[in-house]
Amino acid sequence: MEIISDVEGRKPTIVGDDYFNVFIEKSFYKLLRDPETSSDLVEFFEYYLKPYRSPFDFESLKEYIQFQKTIITIPIKITMNNRGT
Numbered sequence: 001m002e003i004i005s006d007v008e009g010r011k012p013t014i015v016g017d018d019y020f021n022v023f024i025e026k027s028f029y030k031l032l033r034d035p036e037t038s039s040d041l042v043e044f045f046e047y048y049l050k051p052y053r054s055p056f057d058f059e060s061l062k063e064y065i066q067f068q069k070t071i072i073t074i075p076i077k078i079t080m081n082n083r084g085t
Helices: 002-008 017-033 035-048 061-070
Strands: none
Touching: 017 035
């Protein structure tokens, strides 16, 4: 930061986590409102957010079920009222 301060003549503005979270949330809801991108976004969360392993990779059905239970899933409640504006 000292180098930036010397070159710019002032201390740089630091963007906090709150700014990033707001940016992500607004971007997310903007994508959901667009019919061309909303289906891709939903598909990503449904299929690609968790690791895939074929049931045939496991020695038994019990082992496969145990693997499925270890995947953390977080339900996402989507409300469109006044979000991302």
